[in-house]
Amino acid sequence: MENVYIPHLSVDCVLFGFDEKQLKVLVVKRDRVPGENPDLHSGLFKLPGRLIYEDEFLEDAASKLIKELTSSDDIHMQQFQVFGNPNRIQSPNDLLWLQTQTRLPIRRVVTIAFYALIKIEEDLTDMLERHNARWINLPEVKGLAFDHDEILQEAYAHLKKELTTSPLEFNLLPEYFTLNSLQSLYEVILDQHFDNRNFRKKILKMSYLVETDKTEQKVTHRPAKLYRFDADKYAQNQREMSLFFL
Amino acid sequence: MENVYIPHLSVDCVLFGFDEKQLKVLVVKRDRVPGENPDLHSGLFKLPGRLIYEDEFLEDAASKLIKELTSSDDIHMQQFQVFGNPNRIQSPNDLLWLQTQTRLPIRRVVTIAFYALIKIEEDLTDMLERHNARWINLPEVKGLAFDHDEILQEAYAHLKKELTTSPLEFNLLPEYFTLNSLQSLYEVILDQHFDNRNFRKKILKMSYLVETDKTEQKVTHRPAKLYRFDADKYAQNQREMSLFFL
DNA sequence: CAACTTAACGTACAAATAACGTTTAGTGTT
DNA sequence: AACACTAAACGTTATTTGTACGTTAAGTTG
Known part of the structure; x- marks a missing residue:
């Protein structure tokens, strides 16, 4: 069988x-x-x-x-x-x-x-x-x-x-990415334009998005910082959130 | 067969x-x-x-x-x-x-x-x-x-x-209902308390929630107005919203 | 080192939210 | 009819969040 x-x-x-x-x-x-x-x-x-x-x-x-x-x-x-x-x-x-x-x-x-x-x-x-x-x-x-x-x-x-509910974005991006890639991802998937400055402010409030000391390579202008997703901080956050419902 | x-x-x-x-x-x-x-x-x-x-x-x-x-x-x-x-x-x-x-x-x-x-x-x-x-x-x-x-x-x-995404509430309530019933429904389902005055203000902004001239019956105090769900207005709203994405 | 390009930061105003207080319209009682 | 009682209905304010922009900074290229 x-x-x-x-x-x-x-x-x-x-x-x-x-x-x-x-x-x-x-x-x-x-x-x-x-x-x-x-x-x-x-x-x-x-x-x-x-x-x-x-x-x-x-x-x-x-x-x-x-x-x-x-x-x-x-x-x-x-x-x-x-x-x-x-x-x-x-x-x-x-x-x-x-x-x-x-x-x-x-x-x-x-x-x-x-x-x-x-x-x-x-x-x-x-x-x-x-x-x-x-x-x-x-x-x-x-x-x-x-x-x-x-x-x-x-x-x-x-x-x-x-x-729009959970940060799925990190499953689609490489380990290290620029804020602009992240924005582009949101714009493409949600089919919606975001103001770059406001997007940046909003997304940086998320504790699970952490700066690294790496920078963008092979660009012909000022390279952007690379960020990464901190899964631990995200899990921590989730746990803290769910305490409200006890 | x-x-x-x-x-x-x-x-x-x-x-x-x-x-x-x-x-x-x-x-x-x-x-x-x-x-x-x-x-x-x-x-x-x-x-x-x-x-x-x-x-x-x-x-x-x-x-x-x-x-x-x-x-x-x-x-x-x-x-x-x-x-x-x-x-x-x-x-x-x-x-x-x-x-x-x-x-x-x-x-x-x-x-x-x-x-x-x-x-x-x-x-x-x-x-x-x-x-x-x-x-x-x-x-x-x-x-x-x-x-x-x-x-x-x-x-x-x-x-x-x-x-939290769509107004399912009207499928659970009778045709005519008080704002307090509506609030109670939200509180029970979401397991969360809401301030009565703020809840009222927020929900009344929804165009699909319409006042009627009926009132609550058989209560020993000031009876509340009854409201109802206007499906047409809701559909209309949905249509208007989706125009943004064209 | 100047010109260029995009990253990164900042400000002002409007809108939404949250935390409260107050008034009003019914019911039932004396 | 005046009163107390109860919950409905309305209102105020401070704070946070969102929106629409302008400005500065840090790298690259010639």
């Missing part, structure tokens, strides 16, 4: 990345299968995902997918919505691919969607190539297989909402 | 109600089945829920459950989390009940949890009795079957968070 798929259940992952100016999404190529209608050109990319095994934790399935693509364990990841319409697999090509891939007589799949925040790094490129995966700018992603366009939009809506 | 259960998938609903002073949850009795261990006294109540049918929308399954219990169609309801641990059915009694109930060799069930906001009304009492259902004050609910205690806690956490 090992590694048997539950034919009705899958996980799909929306992996977000940020590269200073753009919010990006990781999509993987969906191979053509024999018998497909070759005239349908949409659906050639999809979100990373698969059916889950009979004894598998949902979170584990998602984690494993993410680890395969990024070789990283420590990723911010969260289940955000279930997509379960009986008719969510519209395209015959998609259904055929799924059946070929799994060798199961699949009709309906309910998928649990996760989103994850990834620090885009150069040394990922090889690994991604091997999985036929690539980063695409969020606004340019369309025509994904299944209902993955919709899943992506919901994931983005969720990210937007969450970012 | 009609009304065939998917043995791995269910919905569970957390129905919240409010009765002026307390946040309440609707639980239903889980009947004893032959072969049970009668010494186990926990798990005799559960959240409303059931397996879903092969061609059924998740939302429909949840809606139907809610309609059966409240005979109301127009209920604020939202999927909020999936509970899918392979070992989430811990109690042998629970598993046995599930198998007896469904006549299926069930091992693992992934459940999609919904929460819904109900206006508690007197004329519901009969209907609830027929379904062995009853309202319990949130803090007193414990020892539910399956992992329903956990589901309930997550639902409550979710409600708390959502209430």
